[in-house]
Amino acid sequence: MLLTHGFYSQFLKGQTIADTQKSNGSITSFNLESIAAVREVAQTAKTNGGTFYHVELGIPEDHMYELEVKDPDGNLLSFSWMSM
Structure with a gap:
């Protein structure tokens, strides 16, 4: 789901939105079915x-x-395939 910063802020309980162009707090990883994917x-x-x-x-x-993968907001996502 893509959210505007204003709407997203409602879920943060007083925290601020990170400037992900300057720092990173997490990497979200996804395992896919092939190198091509x-x-x-x-x-x-x-x-x-x-x-x-x-x-x-x-x-x-x-x-x-x-x-x-860095999205336009600077969030980091990792996509991988591993031989089982």
């Missing part, structure tokens, strides 16, 4: 104003593939 989500994010990048962890792609 990870790439598709990242490209969709980019098409809609976000960005994405890959963090090199030294893990072969045939074992695990992951892209970090």
Whole structure:
């Protein structure tokens, strides 16, 4: 669900909305069914104003593939596929 900042603030009980362009408090991760699905989500994010990048962890792609996605507000989402 996408919320305006005014509406979102109603759920924060006096807290302020973080400036996610300058700091990060969490990464929300999603495991997807394939590398292609990870790439598709990242490209969709980019098409809609976000960005994405890959963090090199030294893990072969045939074992695990992951892209970090930043939405237009700067929130960080991680999409991955892992060989089971």
